[in-house]
């Protein structure tokens with residue numbers, strides 16, 4: 001059977017420099033959250049932009065057997081959400097109208113979101129803790145509030161492949177974990193979805209992702225399975241990116257007999 005999602009041999013040059021170098025990976029079944037980690041400039045954002053078709057590239061991306069490059073833009077938007085670090089929204093509109101944008105790929109030309117869609121948008125804002133700001137001008141929100149509103153938009157988009165670029169970058173520690181946990185619950189809780197998330201915090205990634213991929217100099221150097229890989233192997237892999245590190249297991253205060261891994265740089 002075909003993989004749920006696969007990236008085959010993506011290479012890409014920008015400004016005469018090779019930014020992605022034959023990147024391939026696959027996710028055989030839905031329900032997986034993959035964390036993409038790597039040094040600054042390693043190619044993470046470029047990879048997400050190539051996958052969602054924003055950047056021309058060599059290679060192929062398949063989702064449920066369909067090559068994404070062959071889809072019309074509206075069809076692509078129904079299947080794939082790409083959430084960049086900055087939303088790109090620069091005109092005044094309410095937070096709830098931003099969330100309603102998530103329904104646009106499902107609307108017929110010139111039709112307006114229905115009352116049910118408005119109710120669903122409000123529920124999504126409630127889910128991310130932003131219902132109280134539904135009528136506020138999106139442009140006046142803080143960076144972290146904007147990220148939560150964009151997560152609410154992603155909830156209503158209800159696509160199969162979610163590509164998040166540092167969704168936690170403006171968030172405080174509590175909201176960082178809440179954000180990635182909500183992404184995890186979305187992917188695990190609704191059938192037929194997978195998530196690929198660029199993160200800079202390996203401890204957050206270890207806590208919330210099913211699989212980790214390490215990207216350096218445009219090459220996928222390692223894929224880790226935090227639940228089953230040995231601490232020694234993971235330390236070795238992380239050291240390729242961060243220099244010497246130690247992984248320390250601490251008791252999980254939420255789940256008895258469970259340990260969480262903390263990564264300490266040996267600087």
Ligand SMILES: Nc1ncnc2c1ncn2[C@@H]1O[C@H](COP(=O)(O)OP(=O)(O)OP(=O)(O)O)[C@@H](O)[C@H]1O
Pocket residue numbers: 014015019038039040041042043044045046047
């Ligand atoms: N339009 C462009 N022209 C030339 N080089 C580019 C262009 N866009 C990105 N790059 C380069 O591609 C490399 C990868 O950039 P990318 O943004 O994908 O890295 P990243 O892993 O997401 O980094 P960070 O963690 O800092 O966000 C960088 O060296 C960057 O300078």
